[in-house]
Amino acid sequence: MFFKQIESGGDRNYAYLIACEETKEGALVDPSPDPLKVIKVVNKEEVEIKYIINTHSHFDHSGGNDYFRRIEMGKPVTFINCGEDTKITDGLVLNLGKLILEFIHTPGHTADSICIKVKNKLITGDTLFVGKIGGTYSEEDARMEFESLKKIMKLPPDTEVWPGHNYGIKPSSSIGFELTSNPFIKRLSNFNEFLWLKKNWIQYKYEHGIK
Template identity: 30%
Template sequence: MRVKTLANGPLEENCYLAIDETSNEAIVIDPGSEPQKIIEWIKNTNITVKYVINTHGHSDHIGANTAVCQEFSVKLGIHELDAPMLTDAKLNLSAFMGIEILSQKADFTLKENDKIQVGQSEFTVIHTPGHSPGGICLVSGDTMFSGDSLFAQSIGRTDFPGGSMEDLVGSLQSKVLVLDEKTKVYPGHGPATTIGYEKQYNPYF
C-alpha cells in the first residue's frame, strides 16, 4: 500500500490517500479542508477513488467531504455514532469556533469489524471511542490510520462532548496496542509512528 499525506487547514489535519498499488484504487481518509488541493493531487495521479472515509466527525476532518465526494462520484462512510456530526455544526464543534462547517450526509455507516475493500487491500474498522463516540481506526496489513485516537507520544483530547479518557485509553490498550509492533500508524495530526514505539514511549500507556 502507498500512503500520501496531505496536511490541510489551520490545524494541519492529515488527509490521507491510502492507495492499493495493484489496482491503483484508493480511499480518501479525512478530507478536512482545502478541497482543491486534494482534488488536484488526485487528478494528477493515476488513481481511482473508491470511497471517502471519516475516522470521526469533528469539523477539521470533514470539511472537504462534499467537494471530494461530488468531484469523484463516490460514497461517504463514517461510524454510525458520529454520523449526526456531519450535518450539525454544534456536534462537530465548528459552531464553537464561530463558523459553520458542514458535510453531506453519510451514504453508509460503519461499526466494529466492518471491512472496506479497495482493490486487493482490505481495511478493518476498529472502534476506538473516547475522542468522539464514533472514533475509529482503519487497519490494513501493517498500516493503520488512527484519526485523533492515537498520536505520536500522545492520544486524542477527551474533554469534548461525548469524550471519555477511560473509553479511549481502554479501547486503545485492548484493540490497538495488541497489533504487531511494526504496524505503522498514520494519525490525524502530526508525524507517523509505530505501535511498538507507542507501547514504549507513549506516556498514556
Template identity: 65%
Template sequence: MIFKQIKSGGDRNFAYLAGCQKTRDGALVDPAPDPEAVMKAVNGHGVNIRFIINTHSHHDHSSGNEYFKKLPYPPRFIHCSEDTRVKDGEVLKMGELIIKFIYTPGHTKDSICIKIEDKLLTGDTLFVGKVGGTWSSKDAKTQFCSLKKIFTLPAHTEIWPGHDVGVKPSSTIGFEAEKNPFIKRLSDFDDFLWLKKNWSTYKNEHGIK
C-alpha cells in the same frame, strides 16, 4: 500499495490517500479542512477515488466531504454520516486491499481507526507521543479501553495520526508503547487520567511541545 500522507490545512491536519497498486482504486481518509489541497496532492498518482472515509465527525476531518459530493463521479462515503457508519471489525475491499475498521470511541463517540495492511490510521484517537482530547472522566475511560484494544496489534504496525503534533509525522505501535507517556499508563486508568488532567504541567516539565 499506494499510500500518501497529505498536509490538509487546519490545525496541522493530515489527510491520507490509500490505493491498490494493481486496480488503481483508492480512498481518501479525512480529506479536510482543505479538500482542494488534498486533490492537488492526489493528482498525478493515477488513482480513482472510490471512497471517502472519515475517522470521526469533527469538522476539521469531515468538512471536505461536500467538495467530493460535487465530483463528476462521486465516491462512496464511509463513516461520514449516521447512515454510513461502520461497525467494529467491519471490512471493505478496495481492489486487492482489505480495509478494516476498528471502533475506538473516546475522543468522540464515533471515532474509528482504519487498518490497511500494516498501517493504522488513528485519526484523533492516537497521536505521536500524545492521545486525542477527551472532555470527561467517562470519555477518558472509554478512550483508555479503545487504546488498550489497538495496543494488542503487532509492534511493527505503523501509526498514521490525524494531526502533525508529535516529534515525527508517523510512528509505530512499538515506539508509542515505549515512548508515549499515555500509552505507558495503559496498565492503570487512574494514572492515565492523572496525566490527562495534568498534561499542560507535565508537558512543560518534560519539554514536550
C-alpha cells in the same frame, strides 16, 4: 499499495490517500479541512476514488466531504464513517481493489472515532498521535478512550501509526514506539494514572520539555 500522507491545512491536519496499485482504486481518509490540497494529489496519482472515509465527525476531518459530494469523481463515491453516512461497525472489512481495509471502533475522543488498518499501517485519527492522544471532555469519555487505546495497542509492535495531526516529534511512528515512549500509553495499566496525566497534561508537558 500506494499510501500517502497529505498535509491538508487546518491545525497541522493530515489526510491520507490509499490506493491499490493494480486497479487504481483509491480511498481518501479525512480529506479536510482543505480538500483542494488533497485533490491535487489525487489528480497527480491518477487514482479513481471509491471511498471517502472519516476517522470521526469533527469538522477539521469531515468538513471537506461536501466538496467531494459536489464534484464529479467519475464513478459514485461512497462515504464511510461512524456518523450519518454508511455506518461502519467494529471489525468491518472492505475491499479496495486488492487491498483490505479493516475498521476498528475506538470511541473516546468522540463516540464515532475509528481507526483504519491497511496491511501494517494504522490510521489513528485523533485517537492516537505520535507521543500524545486525543482530548476528551469527561471522565466517561476518558475511560472509553483508555479502553480503545488498549485495544489498538494489542496490534503487532511493528504496526505503523499514522495520526490525524502532526502533533508529535515525527509524522508517524509505530505501536512499538508508542508503547515505549508515549506517556499516556505507558499508563494503560492504570486508569487513575492515565486520568491524572490527562488532567495535568499542560504541567507535565512543561516539566518534560514536550511541545
